[in-house]
Amino acid sequence: xxxxxxxxxxxxxxxxxxxxxxxxxxxxxxxxxxxxxxxxxxxxxxxxxxxxxxxxxxxxxxxxxxxxxxxxxxxxxxxxxxxxxxxxxxxxxxxxxxxxxxxxxxxxxxxxxxxxxxxxxxxxxxxxxxxxxxxxxxxxxxxxxxxxxxxxxxxxxxxxxxxxxxxxxxxxxxxxxxxxxxxxxxxxxxxxxxxxxxxxxxxxxxxxxxxxxxxxxxxxxxxxxxxxxxxxxxxxxxxxxxxxxxxxxxxxxxxxxxxxxxxxxxxxxxxxxxxxxxxxxxxxxxxxxxxxxxxxxxxxxxxxxxxxxxxxxxxxxxxxxxxxxxxxxxxxxxxxxxxxxxxxxxxxxxxxxxxxxxxxxxxxxxxxxxxxxxxxxxxxxxxxxxxxxxxxxxxxxxxxxxxxxxxxxxxxxxxxxxxxxxxxxxxxxxxxxxxxxxxxxxxxxxxxxxxxxxxxxxxxxxxxxxxxxxxxxxxxxxxxxxxxxxxxxxxxxxxxxxxxxxxxxxxxxxxxxxxxxxxxxxxxxxxxxxxxxxxxxxxxxxxxxxxxxxxxxxxxxxxxxxxxxxxxxxxxxxxxxxxxxxxx
Amino acid sequence: xxxxxxxxxxxxxxxxxxxxxxxxxxxxxxxxxxxxxxxxxxxxxxxxxxxxxxxxxxxxxxxxxxxxxxxxxxxxxxxxxxxxxxxxxxxxxxxxxxxxxxxxxxxxxxxxxxxxxxxxxxxxxxxxxxxxxxxxxxxxxxxxxxxxxxxxxxxxxxxxxxxxxxxxxxxxxxxxxxxxxxxxxxxxxxxxxxxxxxxxxxxxxxxxxxxxxx
Ligand code: SF4
Ligand code: SF4
Numbered sequence: 001x002x003x004x005x006x007x008x009x010x011x012x013x014x015x016x017x018x019x020x021x022x023x024x025x026x027x028x029x030x031x032x033x034x035x036x037x038x039x040x041x042x043x044x045x046x047x048x049x050x051x052x053x054x055x056x057x058x059x060x061x062x063x064x065x066x067x068x069x070x071x072x073x074x075x076x077x078x079x080x081x082x083x084x085x086x087x088x089x090x091x092x093x094x095x096x097x098x099x100x101x102x103x104x105x106x107x108x109x110x111x112x113x114x115x116x117x118x119x120x121x122x123x124x125x126x127x128x129x130x131x132x133x134x135x136x137x138x139x140x141x142x143x144x145x146x147x148x149x150x151x152x153x154x155x156x157x158x159x160x161x162x163x164x165x166x167x168x169x170x171x172x173x174x175x176x177x178x179x180x181x182x183x184x185x186x187x188x189x190x191x192x193x194x195x196x197x198x199x200x201x202x203x204x205x206x207x208x209x210x211x212x213x214x215x216x217x218x219x220x221x222x223x224x225x226x227x228x229x230x231x232x233x234x235x236x237x238x239x240x241x242x243x244x245x246x247x248x249x250x251x252x253x254x255x256x257x258x259x260x261x262x263x264x265x266x267x268x269x270x271x272x273x274x275x276x277x278x279x280x281x282x283x284x285x286x287x288x289x290x291x292x293x294x295x296x297x298x299x300x301x302x303x304x305x306x307x308x309x310x311x312x313x314x315x316x317x318x319x320x321x322x323x324x325x326x327x328x329x330x331x332x333x334x335x336x337x338x339x340x341x342x343x344x345x346x347x348x349x350x351x352x353x354x355x356x357x358x359x360x361x362x363x364x365x366x367x368x369x370x371x372x373x374x375x376x377x378x379x380x381x382x383x384x385x386x387x388x389x390x391x392x393x394x395x396x397x398x399x400x401x402x403x404x405x406x407x408x409x410x411x412x413x414x415x416x417x418x419x420x421x422x423x424x425x426x427x428x429x430x431x432x433x434x435x436x437x438x439x440x441x442x443x444x445x446x447x448x449x450x451x452x453x454x455x456x457x458x459x460x461x462x463x464x465x466x467x468x469x470x471x472x473x474x475x476x477x478x479x480x481x482x483x484x485x486x487x488x489x490x491x492x493x494x495x496x497x498x499x500x501x502x503x504x505x506x507x508x509x510x511x512x513x514x515x516x517x518x519x520x521x522x523x524x525x526x527x528x529x530x531x532x533x534x535x536x537x538x539x540x541x542x543x544x545x546x547x548x549x550x551x552x553x554x555x556x557x558x559x560x561x562x563x564x565x566x567x568x569x570x571x572x573x574x575x576x577x578x579x580x581x582x583x584x
Numbered sequence: 585x586x587x588x589x590x591x592x593x594x595x596x597x598x599x600x601x602x603x604x605x606x607x608x609x610x611x612x613x614x615x616x617x618x619x620x621x622x623x624x625x626x627x628x629x630x631x632x633x634x635x636x637x638x639x640x641x642x643x644x645x646x647x648x649x650x651x652x653x654x655x656x657x658x659x660x661x662x663x664x665x666x667x668x669x670x671x672x673x674x675x676x677x678x679x680x681x682x683x684x685x686x687x688x689x690x691x692x693x694x695x696x697x698x699x700x701x702x703x704x705x706x707x708x709x710x711x712x713x714x715x716x717x718x719x720x721x722x723x724x725x726x727x728x729x730x731x732x733x734x735x736x737x738x739x740x741x742x743x744x745x746x747x748x749x750x751x752x753x754x755x756x757x758x759x760x761x762x763x764x765x766x767x768x769x770x771x772x773x774x775x776x777x778x779x780x781x782x783x784x785x786x787x788x789x790x791x792x793x794x795x796x797x798x
Pocket of ligand 1: 114117
């Protein structure tokens with residue numbers, strides 16, 4: 001087919017491909033001998049035994065352009081060497097299914113290729129050329145947009161961010177019984193400028209709380225930005241968009257320079273660490289004057305220099321460690337988390353294979369934001385599930401928020417009954433701190449919560465009873481509903497201060513209820529904390545992000561995964577209500 | 585005719601190969617390499633050396649560790665190729681070196697290589713993954729190897745009246761000239777590719793793979 005017959009987007013994608021070739025790329029594209037040795041490194045292949053999931057096959061879907069336009073023989077006889085074109089828009093769509101939907105860019109196959117082919121580099125090139133034409137999973141497009149426009153991947157406004165920090169400050173003060181404990185913002189000349197994963201602000205504040213506790217106990221001089229420049233994540237890596245990669249890197253680097261920080265430290269996020277520490281300086285063409293570290297390295301230093309003292313008896317449950325791909329294969333961090341776990345838990349057990357040979361959590365490469373491929377992702381997670389099960393551990397520790405989500409999802413799907421924790425959370429739990437944490441007297445808590453009413457919507461009566469009791473014990477008034485009809489009947493006569501909503505419900509699902517609530521003028525301002533689990537029949541079915549996008553709905557105010565951890569749920573409810581009260 | 589095949593044709597083929605190899609190296613160097621702007625965390629030089637030697641250390645990769653027989657096939661097959669090429673110059677230029685012992689060793693390795701490439705051809709044709717990732721060039725290259733090792737085995741006897749003898753020289757010349765245009769050109773790309781692999785991952789401290797203490 002001549003160039004003229006190609007669709008405009010296919011032509012642009014092809015041109016972009018030609019412009020993206022650098023030395024490493026042409027070598028990785030050219031050197032593959034199709035030996036198939038990498039096949040059994042890939043979790044997608046191992047779980048399905050589908051030849052189309054073989055890394056070499058997937059790479060060939062992008063490689064065909066190299067063969068057609070760059071290979072010596074391929075320029076004359078493309079078919080002879082596997083050369084081909086992108087001709088129609090449908091070809092871009094098909095490529096999207098491969099490069100986004102069946103590869104987490106984990107680089108496990110790269111480490112197992114005798115020729116040194118970096119398939120993740122090829123996949124990222126494939127992602128880049130179609131992403132530029134608007135072909136990417138909706139979740140990736142949304143997150144990239146939020147990073148461009150708002151400066152963080154969850155679209156958190158400055159107001160919400162500051163309120164969360166304020167609330168966390170109260171928590172840390174009370175936990176350490178120390179009024180000087182806080183998350184300092186915009187403090188100049190600090191030793192450390194800390195950048196986090198927005199998940200820590202929105203859904204998992206426990207990890208930021210843990211970091212704040214560790215910094216405080218270690219007597220560290222640290223700070224965070226009060227506005228843009230605190231998000232260490234970077235969807236430029238996943239979308240293949242170097243400009244976005246540079247933009248996100250610059251936001252953080254500018255913050256460090258503006259505050260005159262001595263070093264930049266990224267919280268526990270695999271891709272955040274890789275993108276911020278290794279990739280973004282290249283994308284942004286910046287030679288940085290300050291060093292960059294992972295929070296894991298900082299914690300190791302604290303333990304080794306005695307700035308924090310750990311008591312492993314505080315963590316008696318057996319713990320294994322999952323190496324995030326971006327730390328183990330692309331970042332060089334494998335021993336630090338092991339050292340920390342050996343110091344802070346009673347029973348640490350290795351998972352096999354581990355370190356650079358470890359299998360992906362299956363949520364890498366942005367996969368957790370691609371609901372359209374959730375089913376395939378969870379199917380491929382069988383390999384990881386077997387690995388986890390083999391350890392017999394009660395907790396799987398990891399050092400990446402993305403892995404926490406990926407692992408939590410697969411643990412539920414394969415019913416492994418394990419808990420997932422970040423390394424920092426376990427370290428914080430093990431910290432020896434002289435001042436006893438003050439546990440507020442129950443009456444005080446109850447009194448503080450008394451004016452609030454929480455409505456529990458869940459189809460399982462047992463869960464409704466459990467949650468209602470939990471909330472009542474904490475001083476809240478409660479309303480109960482086991483169906484949409486019951487819930488809306490209540491809402492005609494009462495206005496709760498918060499709703500906890502189960503997504504998986506027969507008949508009218510939680511998603512439908514959420515949509516109705518958020519489009520109903522009278523109830524739209526009631527904060528909703530979504531309580532979700534995975535539907536084993538159809539894991540992508542209850543997809544909040546998709547629903548939000550399709551109906552232009554706001555994000556839920558809180559999100560909690562099942563199985564419910566009481567403390568976490570109460571903490572989130574408390575935080576949301578606090579925020580709500582302020583707004584009111 | 586046979587003399588032409590044994591000498592001039594071989595040199596012409598070699599010259600073509602040499603010329604295209606040089607062109608290809610210049611072509612590779614035309615592309616700018618990605619550079620790391622951050623200070624390294626690991627030992628780049630050590631990683632580059634380890635990367636070059638990864639094929640001699642099958643235990644360092646899960647793929648070659650688990651499929652050790654494929655690694656063995658690879659090793660024997662590549663030694664077979666080297667022998668078959670060296671013999672194509674020894675026979676016409678230094679036949680005295682082709683003693684009975686040398687011929688026997690050459691024949692054993694070439695025979696093993698023949699069965700290995702036959703097996704590899706079978707895998708390409710029947711194993712679902714290999715079949716799916718193979719293109720005409722892959723089949724052609726392996727098929728040519730099968731024929732080449734077959735004729736090479738008999739040519740080692742240096743009996744010019746056997747049809748395999750001239751065929752051996754003709755196919756050797758063809759392969760030498762064809763290599764740079766086919767998948768077999770990985771010989772040229774491989775050193776560069778392993779170099780950058782070692783440099784990239786060595787810089788980040790993830791290669792050679794960490795197996796120990798902090
Ligand atoms: S990528 Fe490497 S291991 Fe995989 S088929 Fe190609 S050369 Fe073989
Ligand atoms: S990078 Fe990971 S997910 Fe992608 S093909 Fe290789 S092993 Fe599979």
